Amino acid sequence: MKRKIPMLALLSAASLALSACAVPADTGTSDEKALSELQRIYKNAALVVTGQCVQQHIDTEGSTCYDLAVEEVIAGSTAADSLIHCTAGQMEEGGRYLLYLAEGEEMFYTEDTNRYELLSEDPLAVSDDGTVTYAGTELSLGELKQDIKRMDAVITAPASFYYYRSVGELADAADEIFIGRVVSLSAEKDHAFRAQTDGTVVENTLPASLVKVEAYGSLKGALNYGDTVSLVYAPKLCTGVVDAATLQPVSYGEGAVPSLQEDGIYIFFLIHSPDAKQDYRFAVNPFEGYAALNRADRVSVPYVNRALSGFTVLDSLVEEIRSALEN
Numbered sequence: 001m002k003r004k005i006p007m008l009a010l011l012s013a014a015s016l017a018l019s020a021c022a023v024p025a026d027t028g029t030s031d032e033k034a035l036s037e038l039q040r041i042y043k044n045a046a047l048v049v050t051g052q053c054v055q056q057h058i059d060t061e062g063s064t065c066y067d068l069a070v071e072e073v074i075a076g077s078t079a080a081d082s083l084i085h086c087t088a089g090q091m092e093e094g095g096r097y098l099l100y101l102a103e104g105e106e107m108f109y110t111e112d113t114n115r116y117e118l119l120s121e122d123p124l125a126v127s128d129d130g131t132v133t134y135a136g137t138e139l140s141l142g143e144l145k146q147d148i149k150r151m152d153a154v155i156t157a158p159a160s161f162y163y164y165r166s167v168g169e170l171a172d173a174a175d176e177i178f179i180g181r182v183v184s185l186s187a188e189k190d191h192a193f194r195a196q197t198d199g200t201v202v203e204n205t206l207p208a209s210l211v212k213v214e215a216y217g218s219l220k221g222a223l224n225y226g227d228t229v230s231l232v233y234a235p236k237l238c239t240g241v242v243d244a245a246t247l248q249p250v251s252y253g254e255g256a257v258p259s260l261q262e263d264g265i266y267i268f269f270l271i272h273s274p275d276a277k278q279d280y281r282f283a284v285n286p287f288e289g290y291a292a293l294n295r296a297d298r299v300s301v302p303y304v305n306r307a308l309s310g311f312t313v314l315d316s317l318v319e320e321i322r323s324a325l326e327n
Contacts, residue, residue, distance in 0.1 A: 034137040035147065038100070041119045042148060043201075046276035047076030047101045049084065050126060050141070053091040066091045068099065075148055076101075076277040088118040098124040098132050098141065103276065155208070155232060156275035159197035161285040162244035163306070167317070168324035169244060170307040173284050174269040176221030176229075177321060179293065182264045183212040183228065191234070196274070208234035211260055213268065213281075219321050231270065231281045233260055238286040250287070257286045258302045266290040267299065267317070 042048065051068040059065045065087040070078060078084070084099070091097055101116035124132045130141045164170040171177060191208045194201060211231040215223040223229070235257040241250045260266070268290045270281040283289020287304040294300065297314040311317040 031137060031139065034134050034139060035144075038120075038134060038139075038144065039147070039151065041100045042075070042151060043196075044102065045075070045100045045119055046103045047078060047116060048074040048099070048148060048277070049076075049078065049101070050074065050096065050098050051084070053093050053095050053097060054083070056091070056093060059085075059087065063087055068097060071096075074098075074145055075152055077279060084116055086116060086118055086123070089120070089122040091123050096126040098126055098144070100124075152277065154192040154194045154203065155280060156273055156278055157193050157195045157232070157234075157237065158271060158274055158282055159195045161237065161241045163241050163250045163285055164244050164288060165306050167307055167311075167320045168327070170269055170284060170288055171220065171321050171324045173244075173271070174220060175272045176223060176270045176281070177219040177268065178221065178223050179216045179265065179267050180213045180229075181216065182260050182262050182266070183214050185212075185233070185260060185262050186210045191232075193234075206234050206236050208232055208236075216265075219318065220325060229270070229281050230279060231268075231283070233283075235286060237282075241285045241287065250285075252287055252304045256302075256304045258290065258292075258304070260290070261292075265293045267293060267314070 049068070049070045050072045051070040053066050054069045055067050057065060057067070065085060066089075068084045068086060068091070070082050070084060084101070086099065086101075099116075100119045102119055103116060120134070124134050126132055126141055132139045132141045132144060162173065164173060186209045188207050188209045190205045192203060193206050193208075194203045196202075211233050213229050213231050215227045215229070216225060218224070235254045238250075238252065238254055238257050241252075242248060243250055269284045270289060271284055273280040273282070287302070288307050291302065291305060291308055292300040293314055299308070299311050299314050299317055301308045301311055308317065311320070
């Protein structure tokens with residue numbers, strides 16, 4: 001069971017601004033109110049795209065719906081030439097629109113169509129001159145894209161990190177378990193972070209490195225051989241780790257966080273970013289998110305990694321992980 005609390009406590013203790021910090025001061029103008037509302041909508045979106053409405057039709061439930069051919073992916077991930085199936089709002093065939101979308105329920109209208117839920121009351125029409133109309137206010141699409149780019153530069157971190165005492169607990173908590181190589185490790189620098197839970201958002205700046213990891217073999221998740229992921233390496237996030245069993249703070253400090261080496265081979269236990277628009281991964285917790293492997297398929301388990309304690313041979317660890325995942 002995944003609980004919430006510690007990450008927000010960490011960021012709050014580090015002198016964070018609350019959620020309103022990313023929104024311009026409301027001086028009462030319609031432009032600022034519209035932009036503020038779209039910023040709020042953006043934070044809840046999984047995908048933001050522009051495209052052309054290619055058809056209107058009736059779905060299997062008898063509702064009028066629309067298919068949008070994606071022209072540009074502004075935030076999130078989908079193929080630039082994909083179709084998006086949308087049931088809310090109205091669109092005119094041939095019209096261009098800006099859509100803020102949440103993931104919708106799986107549907108079977110067509111294999112080539114993805115279903116999403118519209119977060120704004122109506123699709124935002126885009127005029128030929130690049131103007132977007134929202135709530136009766138005209139905004140520049142270019143300026144909206146720049147504002148989204150600025151917000152997307154803030155890394156959304158998990159609201160909580162938990163420390164585990166067994167392979168089974170660690171494997172269950174991970175979204176992805178795989179063997180991979182560290183392709184590159186950026187120099188540590190300050191990055192803006194955001195965490196959110198129960199409607200509360202806190203932000204702060206923490207030192208971190210972005211790590212590119214190439215997958216070799218996957219035990220859990222959808223990674224294939226040769227796929228690469230971006231891992232956020234931020235040792236200071238360890239401050240908010242609590243024991244999953246007792247909910248007491250883990251006493252290990254930042255200096256105990258295992259390091260990563262370029263070209264090093266590791267077995268990784270990672271979780272996805274809580275923001276579906278961002279393709280970052282995080283260690284399940286900073287202490288137990290990975291363990292180094294050597295060329296003899298031996299596992300080097302850090303002393304702070306209670307879940308993998310006692311494992312020295314990769315084959316034995318893999319067998320234990322597979323057994324835990326089957327149960």
